[in-house]
Amino acid sequence: MKKKAVIIGATSGIGKALARELVKNGYTVGITGRRKNLLLEIQKESPELIQIESFDNTKPNALKHVESLANKMGAINLLIISAGVGHINFNLDYAKENETNQLNVIAFSQMVNWGIHYFENQGHGHLVNLSSIASLRGGRAAPAYNASKAYQSNYFEGIAQRVTRSKLPIFTTDVKPGFVKTAMAKGPKMFWVASKEKAARQIFKSIQKKKRIVYITKRWRIIAWILKGIPWLFYKRM
Ligand SMILES: NC(=O)c1ccc[n+]([C@@H]2O[C@H](COP(=O)([O-])OP(=O)(O)OC[C@H]3O[C@@H](n4cnc5c(N)ncnc54)[C@H](OP(=O)(O)O)[C@@H]3O)[C@@H](O)[C@H]2O)c1
Numbered sequence: 001m002k003k004k005a006v007i008i009g010a011t012s013g014i015g016k017a018l019a020r021e022l023v024k025n026g027y028t029v030g031i032t033g034r035r036k037n038l039l040l041e042i043q044k045e046s047p048e049l050i051q052i053e054s055f056d057n058t059k060p061n062a063l064k065h066v067e068s069l070a071n072k073m074g075a076i077n078l079l080i081i082s083a084g085v086g087h088i089n090f091n092l093d094y095a096k097e098n099e100t101n102q103l104n105v106i107a108f109s110q111m112v113n114w115g116i117h118y119f120e121n122q123g124h125g126h127l128v129n130l131s132s133i134a135s136l137r138g139g140r141a142a143p144a145y146n147a148s149k150a151y152q153s154n155y156f157e158g159i160a161q162r163v164t165r166s167k168l169p170i171f172t173t174d175v176k177p178g179f180v181k182t183a184m185a186k187g188p189k190m191f192w193v194a195s196k197e198k199a200a201r202q203i204f205k206s207i208q209k210k211k212r213i214v215y216i217t218k219r220w221r222i223i224a225w226i227l228k229g230i231p232w233l234f235y236k237r238m
């Protein structure tokens with residue numbers, strides 16, 4: 001079977017690094033994002049292996065674009081959702097919260113819905129999403145971001161349960177990165193910041209192993225364990 005993947009949100013950051021990692025491993029890759037000039041630049045690296053489609057996930061015609069890309073490529077067997085937004089938002093500016101919800105919740109759900117029906121019709125496939133370590137607890141710095149990532153992880157668990165019951169060879173991977181050095185990584189107290197190349201390598205390995213949940217980089221599993229265990233008495237002061 002030919003290895004064909006679509007990455008939603010690959011003009012920059014982890015999505016772009018994943019596109020390169022997949023091409024290196026013999027995949028034909030379809031990449032998306034709003035910045036068409038960046039898509040064209042990445043395509044130049046391997047024109048015969050990279051297809052592009054430029055659109056905004058939050059616009060009503062987004063799924064038409066995804067479908068058109070999948071049709072151009074023939075059957076795809078891997079769909080990775082890497083598009084996401086997050087703002088440090090101590091002022092609780094609603095426009096920022098809403099932008100986060102529109103992309104990370106509404107558009108995300110639409111993409112997953114499309115992807116899962118596509119794979120069920122086809123009889124096989126692998127759906128991957130980049131949530132975050134932020135999915136594990138609420139956060140005053142970016143309440144909508146943490147909540148939207150919790151939504152994504154919870155949604156993926158539901159989809160994982162659905163595909164398990166279907167008994168079809170359909171897999172899901174919920175990728176939970178800690179800090180990865182991209183435009184998205186913000187905040188004064190960052191630590192254990194991984195390069196996007198290292199993150200992409202580890203994500204690709206976990207896709208190959210069909211892991212359901214993975215922390216990137218691996219040692220963020222320790223932070224996850226600590227974070228989940230902090231009692232509210234302390235957490236509320238952090
Ligand atoms: N970097 C980290 O430390 C970190 C940590 C935890 C989780 N994550 C998650 O990892 C994912 C990738 O983030 P990143 O760090 O690689 O950030 P990034 O470099 O900002 O990449 C985000 C990607 O999403 C696309 N995108 C944003 N808004 C879009 C929209 N409305 N429509 C279509 N595409 C859109 C961007 O393309 P255009 O702007 O061209 O549209 C870009 O390709 C996100 O879901 C993020 O929450 C990142």
